[in-house]
Amino acid sequence: MNVIQIQNLHVNYGKIQALDNVNFNIKQGEFLGIIGPNGGGKTTLIKTILGMIEPSKGGVTTHEDTVIGYVPQLTTFDRKFPITVGEVIKTGHLPKRVMPFYKYSKEANQHVLAVMEQLDIAELFDRQIGQLSGGQMQKVLIARSLMNHPNVLILDEPTAGVDEDSRAHIFKMLQQLNTSITIIIISHNITALSPYLDRIIYINKQAHVHSDNHPTSGDVMEGDMCPIDWFIQGEKITKNEAYQAHDQKQKMASGVRK
Amino acid sequence: MTNLLSYAFMQNAIIAAILTSVITAIMGTIIVEKNMVSLSSGIAHTSFGGIGAGYFLGIEPIIGGLFFAVGASLGANKIQKSTGANTGTITSMFWSTGMALGILFIALTPGYPPDMMSYLFGDILSVNRAYLWIIGVLTIIILIATLSYFEYWKLYLFDENYAKVIGINIKHFDIVLYILIALSIVILIKVVGIILSLAMLTMPPAMAKMFTHKLKNMMLLSSLIGMIFTLAGLMISYYLNIPSGASIILFGALSYFLTVSVKKASKKSNT
Numbered sequence: 170m171n172v173i174q175i176q177n178l179h180v181n182y183g184k185i186q187a188l189d190n191v192n193f194n195i196k197q198g199e200f201l202g203i204i205g206p207n208g209g210g211k212t213t214l215i216k217t218i219l220g221m222i223e224p225s226k227g228g229v230t231t232h233e234d235t236v237i238g239y240v241p242q243l244t245t246f247d248r249k250f251p252i253t254v255g256e257v258i259k260t261g262h263l264p265k266r267v268m269p270f271y272k273y274s275k276e277a278n279q280h281v282l283a284v285m286e287q288l289d290i291a292e293l294f295d296r297q298i299g300q301l302s303g304g305q306m307q308k309v310l311i312a313r314s315l316m317n318h319p320n321v322l323i324l325d326e327p328t329a330g331v332d333e334d335s336r337a338h339i340f341k342m343l344q345q346l347n348t349s350i351t352i353i354i355i356s357h358n359i360t361a362l363s364p365y366l367d368r369i370i371y372i373n374k375q376a377h378v379h380s381d382n383h384p385t386s387g388d389v390m391e392g393d394m395c396p397i398d399w400f401i402q403g404e405k406i407t408k409n410e411a412y413q414a415h416d417q418k419q420k421m422a423s424g425v426r427k
Numbered sequence: 428m429t430n431l432l433s434y435a436f437m438q439n440a441i442i443a444a445i446l447t448s449v450i451t452a453i454m455g456t457i458i459v460e461k462n463m464v465s466l467s468s469g470i471a472h473t474s475f476g477g478i479g480a481g482y483f484l485g486i487e488p489i490i491g492g493l494f495f496a497v498g499a500s501l502g503a504n505k506i507q508k509s510t511g512a513n514t515g516t517i518t519s520m521f522w523s524t525g526m527a528l529g530i531l532f533i534a535l536t537p538g539y540p541p542d543m544m545s546y547l548f549g550d551i552l553s554v555n556r557a558y559l560w561i562i563g564v565l566t567i568i569i570l571i572a573t574l575s576y577f578e579y580w581k582l583y584l585f586d587e588n589y590a591k592v593i594g595i596n597i598k599h600f601d602i603v604l605y606i607l608i609a610l611s612i613v614i615l616i617k618v619v620g621i622i623l624s625l626a627m628l629t630m631p632p633a634m635a636k637m638f639t640h641k642l643k644n645m646m647l648l649s650s651l652i653g654m655i656f657t658l659a660g661l662m663i664s665y666y667l668n669i670p671s672g673a674s675i676i677l678f679g680a681l682s683y684f685l686t687v688s689v690k691k692a693s694k695k696s697n698t
C-alpha cells in the first residue's frame with residue numbers, strides 16, 4: 170500500500186525551479202533515504218509533503234489514515250529560547266483545535282515520560298534546550314514528533330552535527346521505530362545509513378530512484394538513473410564503494426563551500 | 428515617605444508603575460523571544476505620526492496614535508509576508524515615515540505647538556484615575572489572552588512552523604499579538620513615553636532571562652524587575668528632583684549592567 174503518492178510534482182520559488190516533475194510513491198513500512206546535493210530540493214520536497222509549500226503543478230496525495238510526524242532541520246532553532254526538554258516534547262500533544270486553559274492530561278504526561286525512556290533521554294526532562302548536545306536535541310525533536318502517534322515519520326538531516334556514536338544510536342532507534350512506522354529520512358551520510366534503508370531516492374530537481382534493494386519496484390516514471398546505480402554500473406564497483414564515493418564527493422563539495 | 432504616599436498623584440503613579448510593569452513583562456518577553464524588538468520600536472515611532480495627526484484633526488492624540496500603531500503593525504506583517512522583504516527594512520521605513528508625518532502634522536496645526544517631549548518620555552506623575560482604568564483594562568486583557576492559551580503561546584513562540592505542520596491553526600495568534608503590541612505601546616506612551624516603553628519592554632526580560640529558563644518564570648521575574656525599576660526610579664526622581672522617565676531608564680540600565688558584570692564575575696570564579 171502507498172502511504173504517499175507524489176505525481177508530476179513541480180515546485181517553484183518565484184523564478185527558481187526547485188522541483189521539476191518528481192514522481193514516486195512511498196510504501197507503507199518502508200525506510201526511505203533521500204539524498205542529493207545542497208540546494209537539490211530535498212527540504213522543498215518534504216515541506217511540500219507536509220503541506221507547508223504549495224506545488225505549482227502536480228501534487229502529493231496522502232492516504233487518508235496517514236498521520237505524519239516531522240523532525241525539522243536543527244539549524245532552524247533558537248537554542249537560547251527559555252523552554253525545557255519536557256516542555257518541548259509536550260507541545261507535540263497539543264490538540265489541533267485551540268482550547269483555552271488547556272492542561273496536559275495524565276495520559277499525555279505519561280506518554281511523554283514513556284517515549285523519553287524509550288529514547289534514553291529521560292534524565293534530560295528539566296534541562297533547558299540550550300544545554301543539550303546536537304544528538305540529544307535531535308532525540309528530543311524525535312520524541313516530540315512521536316507524540317501524535319504518527320505512522321509516517323519524516324526527518325530532515327537528523328544526524329547533521331552529531332558525533333558517530335550518537336548517529337549510530339539514532340539510526341538504530343529509527344530502525345526500531347520502523348517496525349511500526351514508515352520512515353523518510355534526508356541525509357548526507359549515506360554510507361552510515363545504507364544498512365538500514367530499503368530504498369534511496371536521489372533528488373536534484375528531479376527524482377532518481379535507486380532501486381537496488383527493490384529491483385521490482387516500478388516506481389520510476391520519469392528521469393534517469395540514480396547516480397549510485399551509475400557509480401555501480403559505470404565503474405563496476407560494489408554498492409558500498411558507491412556509497413562511499415557519493416559521501417566523499419559530498420564532503421569535498423561542502424569542504425570547497427567552507 | 429508616608430506623606431509622599433498621601434499625594435493622590437503619587438498613588439496614581441505607583442499603581443501605573445505596577446500595571447505598566449506587568450504589561451511590559453508579558454509583552455516584552457514575547458517581543459524579545461519572537462525577535463520583534465525592532466518591529467516594536469518601529470510601531471512605537473510610527474504612532475508618533477498618529478499623535479501628530481490627532482492634534483491636527485483636533486481629536487485625542489492617543490487615539491490617532493492607536494490607529495497608526497495598529498495599522499503599522501498589521502501592515503508590516505502583511506508586507507513582510509507578501510514580499511518577503513527584510514523586517515528591518517520595513518521597520519525603518521515605517522519608523523521614519525511615522526516620525527516625519529508627526530512633525531509635518533504638528534507644523535501644520537495652527538496655534539502654539541504641543542509639548543511633544545512628553546510623548547517621547549511620558550509623564551507618569553500626571554496619570555489620572557480615568558487613565559488608570561484604561562491601563563487596568565489593558566492589563567486584564569493581556570493577562571487573559573496570554574494565560575488562557577499559554578501552552579499554545581509557548582509553541583507559537585518557540586516553533587511556529589511545527590504548530591502549522593501538526594495542523595494547529597495559529598494564524599490568529601499573529602493578529603492578536605500584533606494588536607496587543609500596538610495597544611500596549613500606545614497606552615504606555617502616555618504613561619512612560621515612546622522611549623521608556625521600549626526600554627521597559629526589553630530591559631526587564633533581558634535581565635530575567637539570566638536567571639531562568641522557563642517562559643512563565645521569565646514573565647513573572649520580569650514583572651518584579653520592572654516594578655523595582657519603576658518604583659525606584661520614581662523615588663529617585665522625587666528626591667533628586669529629576670525627570671521620572673530618565674531616572675527609571677538610568678536606574679534600569681545601571682542595574683542591568685551591574686547584573687551582567689556580577690554574573691560574569693561569578694561564572695569566572697566558578698570555572
Ligand SMILES: Nc1ncnc2c1ncn2[C@@H]1O[C@H](COP(=O)(O)OP(=O)(O)OP(=O)(O)O)[C@@H](O)[C@H]1O
Binds near residue numbers: 187
Ligand atoms: N524560501 C525560499 N525562497 C527561494 N528559494 C528557495 C527557498 N528555499 C529554497 N530555495 C531554493 O530552492 C532550491 C532547493 O532548496 P532546498 O532547501 O529544498 O535544498 P536541499 O536539498 O534541502 O539543500 P540542503 O542540502 O542544503 O539542505 C535551492 O535552489 C534553493 O536556493
Ligand SMILES: [Mg+2]
Binds near residue numbers: 211212213242
Ligand atoms: Mg535542506
